[in-house]
Amino acid sequence: MLELGRYPYAGITSTTDYFKIEIFTVAGAGTPGGDLIGVAGAGTTMGAIYLPMPSNIQDGNSVSYGENEMSTFTAKGLDLSEQAINTDIGAVLRQEEGALNNLKGAAQGAFNLAKDKGLQSIILKSLAAEAVSIFGGNVSINSLLARESGQIINPNLELLFSGVTLRTFKFSFKMTPRSTTERDQIKKIIRSLKKNMAPTQAEDFLTTPNLFQIKYMKGPNPHPFLHKFKTCFLKDMSVNYTGENVYATYHDGTPVSMTMDLTFQEREPIYAKDYDSPIGVGGVGF
Numbered sequence: 001m002l003e004l005g006r007y008p009y010a011g012i013t014s015t016t017d018y019f020k021i022e023i024f025t026v027a028g029a030g031t032p033g034g035d036l037i038g039v040a041g042a043g044t045t046m047g048a049i050y051l052p053m054p055s056n057i058q059d060g061n062s063v064s065y066g067e068n069e070m071s072t073f074t075a076k077g078l079d080l081s082e083q084a085i086n087t088d089i090g091a092v093l094r095q096e097e098g099a100l101n102n103l104k105g106a107a108q109g110a111f112n113l114a115k116d117k118g119l120q121s122i123i124l125k126s127l128a129a130e131a132v133s134i135f136g137g138n139v140s141i142n143s144l145l146a147r148e149s150g151q152i153i154n155p156n157l158e159l160l161f162s163g164v165t166l167r168t169f170k171f172s173f174k175m176t177p178r179s180t181t182e183r184d185q186i187k188k189i190i191r192s193l194k195k196n197m198a199p200t201q202a203e204d205f206l207t208t209p210n211l212f213q214i215k216y217m218k219g220p221n222p223h224p225f226l227h228k229f230k231t232c233f234l235k236d237m238s239v240n241y242t243g244e245n246v247y248a249t250y251h252d253g254t255p256v257s258m259t260m261d262l263t264f265q266e267r268e269p270i271y272a273k274d275y276d277s278p279i280g281v282g283g284v285g286f
Helices: 071-086 089-093 097-115 117-134 139-151 182-198
Strands: 003-006 016-023 045-051 063-068 158-164 168-175 201-202 205-207 211-218 232-240 258-266
Touching: 003 182, 016 182, 045 182, 182 232, 182 258
Parallel strands: 003 045
Antiparallel strands: 016 045, 016 211, 063 158, 168 258, 201 205, 211 232, 232 258
């Protein structure tokens, strides 16, 4: 694999632990699902960058949940609406008995619900609250019920799953070139990362930047314990050329100390099945 940079140059060997950044083109950029890394012909390998293990190694997984409310009255109304929607209107027009019975049942339920004295009272209070709001009053149906009877409508509050999230990883690398070779390697690393995180321009269109596969390595193999990553985009990159907060360079202008910060974000969320795949097996998984 083409080497796009190595730092420290002599410190990373076939027996050490290190951080590897492989760079791939996006196969069929703009085509969903066309960039599965590891599948033959999916993406062209641009090369790899080798860096020391980051000083702050940690991972975190999360999913999204949200609070949801549905009162008894709302649930009843929803049930009746579903009954009406599920009724075959064509069958109703043909006066088929089953469809007519379903529609009649929904209509009867709505009628009975409307006759409910408690519901009528709540509807009236809701209308009153809306009317007061016209004059700038901040009155809700629950505040009216609380003042009158010391009760409020049970919201049946529940925490519901609402979606997945994409993981973000931040790394910081301190680089202090000790030779012209390391100077040149650091230049290659910075330029390679900047170039591959940038989109390419083709007349009126922009092409998706290249993909990054980051790995913790132990010699030639993935680290046997630490977490793994899905393919990522490099979202943010910053380099501080005054790593010690003082401007200092060698005779050729090379900064004495630099700090490079990288932020990667995975392209796909983590699913339970990922821990059963060959990539997810071993160590702590993703």
